[in-house]
Amino acid sequence: MKAFSAAVAVVSIVAVSGCGNDPPAPRNGQNNAIVSEQSGVDANAPAGTVIFRGGYETNPVDRGRPVALIAAALGVETEVFRQAFSGVTPAHGRGPSEAEAQVNKKVLLDALGKHGITNERLDEVSNYYRYQPQSGELWQHTPATATATVSDGKVVSVKITHRGAGYMTPPTVVVTGHPDVKIEAAIEFTQDLKTNGRLASLTVVD
Numbered sequence: 304m305k306a307f308s309a310a311v312a313v314v315s316i317v318a319v320s321g322c323g324n325d326p327p328a329p330r331n332g333q334n335n336a337i338v339s340e341q342s343g344v345d346a347n348a349p350a351g352t353v354i355f356r357g358g359y360e361t362n363p364v365d366r367g368r369p370v371a372l373i374a375a376a377l378g379v380e381t382e383v384f385r386q387a388f389s390g391v392t393p394a395h396g397r398g399p400s401e402a403e404a405q406v407n408k409k410v411l412l413d414a415l416g417k418h419g420i421t422n423e424r425l426d427e428v429s430n431y432y433r434y435q436p437q438s439g440e441l442w443q444h445t446p447a448t449a450t451a452t453v454s455d456g457k458v459v460s461v462k463i464t465h466r467g468a469g470y471m472t473p474p475t476v477v478v479t480g481h482p483d484v485k486i487e488a489a490i491e492f493t494q495d496l497k498t499n500g501r502l503a504s505l506t507v508v509d
Contacts, residue, residue, distance in 0.1 A: 359471055
């Protein structure tokens with residue numbers, strides 16, 4: 304890292320998420336904190352802390368399903384999977400019977416098989432992103448982490464320290480003590496379940 308004036312401070316941090324895997328352990332000399340969006344402790348975070356909020360919003364037409372993540376993992380466009388799933392009959396409030404599950408699986412494979420998706424891959428991806436929102440769960444995800452460099456009281460850069468995974472939309476990024484700074488986040492989707500929906504970039508907007 305370049306040397307700045309004596310007024311420079313590097314403050315690590317991140318992330319806000321209701322549940323999921325914890326960010327990596329802090330390195331020596333870093334000021335790290337896990338901030339819970341639901342507990343309202345943002346005000347207690349040290350000035351210069353980078354906090355991520357949200358990023359897990361789904362399209363209302365998908366009724367809570369992380370369709371963009373599922374489609375990306377399968378290697379198809381979001382609308383392709385959405386159309387395939389439109390033929391599925393969900394078992395609301397209960398698990399599907401064996402017969403219902405087989406019918407739904409056939410519907411999906413008939414639509415997705417033409418794109419080279421196998422039964423095994425469909426099961427792997429579906430199981431990975433399966434969750435129970437009624438129980439307060441969220442699909443498997445890893446919150447991102449970042450550090451902010453502050454010089455002469457101004458945020459001059461934000462560096463990603465862990466890209467995370469499982470974001471559906473770019474999270475809102477704030478730096479405590481600097482309410483006017485604007486940071487644009489971008490995410491990217493991959494077929495790798497461990498990196499799908501990861502943070503691609505953070506840009507301080509002048």
